Amino acid sequence: MSRPVRIAPSILSADFARLGEEVRAIDAAGADWIHVDVMDGHFVPNLTIGPMVVKALRQHSAKPFDVHLMIAPADPLLQPFAEAGADIISVHPEAGPHLHRSLQAIKALGKRAGVVLNPATPVESVDHVLDLVDLIMVMSVNPGFGGQKFITSQLAKIAALRQRIDASGREIDLEVDGGIDRTTAPLAIEAGANVLVAGTATFAGGPAAYADNIRALRGA
Numbered sequence: 001m002s003r004p005v006r007i008a009p010s011i012l013s014a015d016f017a018r019l020g021e022e023v024r025a026i027d028a029a030g031a032d033w034i035h036v037d038v039m040d041g042h043f044v045p046n047l048t049i050g051p052m053v054v055k056a057l058r059q060h061s062a063k064p065f066d067v068h069l070m071i072a073p074a075d076p077l078l079q080p081f082a083e084a085g086a087d088i089i090s091v092h093p094e095a096g097p098h099l100h101r102s103l104q105a106i107k108a109l110g111k112r113a114g115v116v117l118n119p120a121t122p123v124e125s126v127d128h129v130l131d132l133v134d135l136i137m138v139m140s141v142n143p144g145f146g147g148q149k150f151i152t153s154q155l156a157k158i159a160a161l162r163q164r165i166d167a168s169g170r171e172i173d174l175e176v177d178g179g180i181d182r183t184t185a186p187l188a189i190e191a192g193a194n195v196l197v198a199g200t201a202t203f204a205g206g207p208a209a210y211a212d213n214i215r216a217l218r219g220a
């Protein structure tokens with residue numbers, strides 16, 4: 001079945017000295033969502049941005065802000081990110097301690113709730129929370145850094161999740177994050193993904209190339 005492919009550029013690969021301009025540029029270049037990688041230097045070995053930056057960036061785009069929380073615990077920061085302007089908030093089961101409670105909290109804040117599966121995290125992790133989930137994100141790299149190589153074993157996981165989503169009868173986006181480029185994008189789409197995160201592949205070549213880069217990924 002063919003479904004529209006959405007592109008969510010990860011601003012992790014943007015020029016952090018010009019983040020507002022970069023968000024405006026990817027919006028104008030055709031980004032569907034703005035993917036924001038939040039890292040705490042503890043759950044993952046890298047440290048990025050918090051709710052204040054999300055709030056500041058919000059005024060540069062009306063596109064959905066797809067906030068990927070790589071922080072543990074995530075619960076204390078769900079409300080601050082919701083109030084800062086996140087539209088979709090995704091958490092890792094390993095961030096704990098209670099995935100179901102975190103998803104309930106995101107929904108109670110009026111936001112779309114996502115679960116992110118690391119490369120070694122089994123698909124079964126979502127089986128008992130499907131009723132609360134609006135998005136499942138498959139990490140096709142280990143979380144923490146942009147510019148890593150796509151882990152091809154995740155294609156089978158994407159396909160297995162596509163089957164579960166279709167069987168559930170619910171509208172759940174299936175997003176793939178990490179190592180997406182013009183070669184791996186078609187593989188992820190073929191396996192059943194409908195949202196592609198792309199940092200390196202979007203921002204390569206500078207602002208003049210963003211529209212072509214996004215078009216190439218979508219066309220894949």
Ligand SMILES: O=C(CO)[C@@H](O)[C@H](O)COP(=O)(O)O
Pocket residue numbers: 010012013035037068141142143144145146147148177178179180197198199200201
């Ligand atoms: O969440 C993450 C990394 O932890 C991603 O969103 C990356 O930032 C994607 O970057 P590329 O692999 O596309 O460069």
Ligand SMILES: [Fe+2]
Pocket residue numbers: 010035036037068177197
């Ligand atoms: Fe991400």
